[in-house]
Amino acid sequence: SHSVACSQLSFGVSQPAHCVIVQKRRDGLEAQNSTGQSLEQSRLCILPVGTGHFGQPAELPPEEPLWPVREDQLPEVVHTAEEFLEVLLFEQHLERVVVLPNGVELLGQADSIPKALSGAVRKSALVSNVLSALDSDAKARLKGRLWHYGRRNSEQEMTRSKSGNHAGCASGSEGCLADLEVVLREQCAEGAVPEGAPLYLSEIKWRHQVYHPSSPEELVSTATEVDIYDFTSLARSTPLWERSTGGLFLGERGAGSGLHVDQCLWSNVGRNWCGHKLFALWPWAERHRILDEAGQGAVFQLPLTEEHRGFLGRAKTIALVRPGDVWVFSGGQPHTALCVGDGLNISGYESLVPLHQDAMRLLMRSNTKAGHWKNCMMDDGDLDELYEDVVDRMQDARRNLQGGAVKDVLEPRAARVVNRLEECVKVMQEHGNPYCRRLWEQEERGERYRTREDDSFSDGERDAEVSGPEDVRPCAEQALRSTYFTVDNSLFQSETLGLGYRRSPRLKNHDGENFVAWGTTIEGIMLGNGWVQCGKRYLPMTLKGEVVLLHHT
Numbered sequence: 141s142h143s144v145a146c147s148q149l150s151f152g153v154s155q156p157a158h159c160v161i162v163q164k165r166r167d168g169l170e171a172q173n174s175t176g177q178s179l180e181q182s183r184l185c186i187l188p189v190g191t192g193h194f195g196q197p198a199e200l201p202p203e204e205p206l207w208p209v210r211e212d213q214l215p216e217v218v219h220t221a222e223e224f225l226e227v228l229l230f231e232q233h234l235e236r237v238v239v240l241p242n243g244v245e246l247l248g249q250a251d252s253i254p255k256a257l258s259g260a261v262r263k264s265a266l267v268s269n270v271l272s273a274l275d276s277d278a279k280a281r282l283k284g285r286l287w288h289y290g291r292r293n294s295e296q297e298m299t300r301s302k303s304g305n306h307a308g309c310a311s312g313s314e315g316c317l318a319d320l321e322v323v324l325r326e327q328c329a330e331g332a333v334p335e336g337a338p339l340y341l342s343e344i345k346w347r348h349q350v351y352h353p354s355s356p357e358e359l360v361s362t363a364t365e366v367d368i369y370d371f372t373s374l375a376r377s378t379p380l381w382e383r384s385t386g387g388l389f390l391g392e393r394g395a396g397s398g399l400h401v402d403q404c405l406w407s408n409v410g411r412n413w414c415g416h417k418l419f420a421l422w423p424w425a426e427r428h429r430i431l432d433e434a435g436q437g438a439v440f441q442l443p444l445t446e447e448h449r450g451f452l453g454r455a456k457t458i459a460l461v462r463p464g465d466v467w468v469f470s471g472g473q474p475h476t477a478l479c480v481g482d483g484l485n486i487s488g489y490e491s492l493v494p495l496h497q498d499a500m501r502l503l504m505r506s507n508t509k510a511g512h513w514k515n516c517m518m519d520d521g522d523l524d525e526l527y528e529d530v531v532d533r534m535q536d537a538r539r540n541l542q543g544g545a546v547k548d549v550l551e552p553r554a555a556r557v558v559n560r561l562e563e564c565v566k567v568m569q570e571h572g573n574p575y576c577r578r579l580w581e582q583e584e585r586g587e588r589y590r591t592r593e594d595d596s597f598s599d600g601e602r603d604a605e606v607s608g609p610e611d612v613r614p615c616a617e618q619a620l621r622s623t624y625f626t627v628d629n630s631l632f633q634s635e636t637l638g639l640g641y642r643r644s645p646r647l648k649n650h651d652g653e654n655f656v657a658w659g660t661t662i663e664g665i666m667l668g669n670g671w672v673q674c675g676k677r678y679l680p681m682t683l684k685g686e687v688v689l690l691h692h693t
Contacts, residue, residue, distance in 0.1 A: 243466025
């Protein structure tokens with residue numbers, strides 16, 4: 141194992157003549173630098189530091205410390221949009237990180253960032269500068285999550301205190317960037333955030349859904365104005381592509397995304413508009429052990445501890461993501477990212493399941509004890525709704541392809557798409573959970589039932605943001621019915637840790653990651669509509685027809 145200097149691990153576009161790319165090519169060869177120097181010689185080269193994307197440094201400082209990496213840990217690299225789309229749409233991504241240098245340009249993503257945000261980034265070197273530079277309208281309309289990294293190798297979210305509103309923040313503004321700016325200012329003044337602590341602004345998106353600029357009929361929360369989903373119509377034929385709730389991530393040196401696996405075992409395609417970040421992915425075989433040992437949310441800050449150096453030595457792939465890079469990887473494997481270099485890093489992700497039976501088989505392992513780390517599982521109700529979306533998408537894709545609706549430069553692949561879809565349907569029927577199998581049995585009978593449509597809300601209410609306890613208020617007679625329930629998993633047989641709280645009597649309106657453990661006895665008010673109110677939160681009495689709250693009579 142050797143520490144890779146920034147001249148050794150370079151993905152970016154417009155490389156200086158003396159920079160070297162040593163990622164593994166798909167043909168197994170390695171590239172030398174354009175001057176013909178050996179790798180050992182090129183380590184001694186000094187990289188120029190210029191101004192690149194969004195006014196941020198285009199190169200790393202010459203002595204920037206990076207994670208150690210072995211040659212067998214380097215990612216795959218492709219060099220054309222066509223090669224990358226082949227990998228993205230038709231190949232499985234488990235145990236792989238595949239990078240397309242200059243992919244932001246090649247895939248038409250350069251103008252994706254909202255002008256208000258990109259303009260603020262051009263004026264800034266720190267996250268706090270961006271919050272100050274944004275206009276008041278953008279700060280009110282955009283939301284996100286703010287983190288600091290003042291405690292060594294850990295991330296700490298900065299949230300509004302439970303005692304009430306901050307000065308200058310309106311009720312109901314929690315999470316908007318204006319609110320987060322106030323939170324940052326007050327916590328810094330109180331000494332809760334160490335001076336100079338790196339900051340990370342994650343999941344930046346619209347507070348209220350908007351119509352996507354590239355797809356005017358589609359309501360989304362994502363703030364990006366064009367996505368890889370828009371680059372080829374074949375993206376609409378994949379079993380799953382989630383860009384509607386995707387957010388942007390803005391960070392500075394020493395900040396990033398701590399160690400985790402995704403809540404669903406799908407793939408992610410990342411776009412890196414500016415700045416540099418280190419990215420590490422652990423083998424599928426390590427999906428439980430590395431999280432148990434290093435801990436969920438572990439941040440591998442530099443300089444590394446010996447323990448963290450050992451953890452990184454077990455990684456499957458370590459990559460330096462440069463300005464303009466696009467890369468794809470499996471979110472079902474443990475992974476982490478760390479911003480490095482001067483200036484700011486902006487990245488964003490879309491999630492998908494490619495047209496490959498192994499990728500569908502991996503998706504079916506979501507929320508299973510053997511396949512999915514216990515603390516990163518999706519709520520069972522949400523997973524079933526996601527499976528409903530997968531069935532709907534594949535049925536729509538079948539109809540569109542049979543009717544010749546998919547037309548673009550990749551049209552010759554349409555026959556292969558049809559075959560791949562059928563393979564994915566078969567996997568879902570044979571390897572899916574009982575609800576997946578029931579969905580396809582209903583489809584074959586010409587029936588259609590969807591959990592997400594089985595509530596008492598109108599379409600308008602379904603699309604609106606739900607505020608919480610005001611939605612349902614028990615009358616005085618109901619208030620007398622406060623009684624006890626056991627949170628029971630004997631019939632539902634979930635592999636999650638417990639039953640998730642909701643902010644209203646609606647399955648999708650989760651109260652963050654808060655839940656009550658299976659086997660717990662709770663006190664609540666039976667509302668008479670299949671829900672129990674527990675203080676200001678709610679729990680469903682049944683899920684998918686199975687009782688999950690046993691009433692103490």
